[in-house]
Amino acid sequence: MIGIYNNRYQVVIRLYALYSLIFFIASLLIECHSAKEKEITIRWQNRRAIGISIPKGFIDTIDADSLEKQLSVRLTNQKTAIAGQYQLGDGTVIFEPLIPFTRGLRYVVWLNDKRLGEVSIPALDSNDRPALLGIYPSQDSLPENLLKIYLHFSRPMRERQSQKYVTLLKNNNDTLSGVFLDLQPELWNPDRTILTLWLDPGRIKRDLQPNKRLGAPLQTHNRYKLVVTASWPDEQGATLEKDVTKSFVAIQRDSLSPNPKKWTLLEPKSGSLQSLDVSFSESLDYSLLTETLSVIREDGANVPGRWQSGEEEKLIRFKPNNVWQSGRYKLRIESRLEDLAGNNVNRLFDRDITRKDQRATSESFTELLFKVR
Known part of the structure; x- marks a missing residue:
């Protein structure tokens, strides 16, 4: 009997200890949550500090219409308020600056002349830099x-x-x-x-x-x-x-328009994922190259794939998403494609309108035919 009693007593003690631990953790979480509700916190989006949340308890005497007049967010030791918008959230007032907060700087929230609190935007890792x-x-x-x-x-x-x-x-x-x-x-x-x-x-x-x-x-x-x-x-x-x-x-100046008729096409093989290589007689516009070219099947459908410019923008490669099928294709070139001087396929950028050989044409695109065998 004594052994049974001791076992029950030990079980009761363990249960009491377990319940006490659960109660302690729950109390700690509630306390942390309550503390967080009393803090000014940073709002993040894509690793950018896009705003701060101010508990309503800090400013419960202010009408919503007068938030922007009485509240201000400033850099530490600065008197000029940061431009942005204030809006009421769920239990908070949210401030979003026109430009995201800067990493490594500290900002102070003011209610008229009363300092409500300060937030510090964590600095980035010294190796985390753009290139x-x-x-x-x-x-x-x-x-x-x-x-x-x-x-x-x-x-x-x-x-x-x-x-x-x-x-x-x-x-x-x-x-x-x-x-x-x-x-x-x-x-x-x-x-x-x-x-x-x-x-x-x-x-x-x-x-x-x-x-x-x-x-x-x-x-x-x-x-x-x-x-x-x-x-x-x-x-x-x-x-x-x-x-x-x-x-x-x-x-010297470039006074000639790009001429697709002088381009060279290296045709891919049927059943392969080889690229279609297009070589030009000059360097062309880096951005427009990947925007103005498309590959069209004989039935008029676009061939899905990806363009990648080559050395000195004198070459571009088209990598298809699927293997090439035998047949006839068209390389379509939009006439807005330019060379480095802004001359497009239809007209010169700096042209003499009195000269017949420099008059602009109106075609929206040019096409080059090629075969996949």
């Missing part, structure tokens, strides 16, 4: 009437920064001003990883006043260096690891 994957055109001899330069980054960059972080040097000495158009908004792709820089068209076209007054942005036989400064931040505030440069020499 400039390429500057295009990639070749080192470019026509003096070059129209566009592309910067291809590894991840989304902060906008409205190109005038601050991109410089063009002439003969390694002279810093050139007014070379690029100051476009606002800038010309980014939807992912904000590719930026298009336009050299001033008004200075490229020879019959316009900017050209007559300032001359062309580039001049034949001169050497140039494009410098992208390392301090350019991405959308999270991380900067490039180092300055990136591209050196090139300006050669």
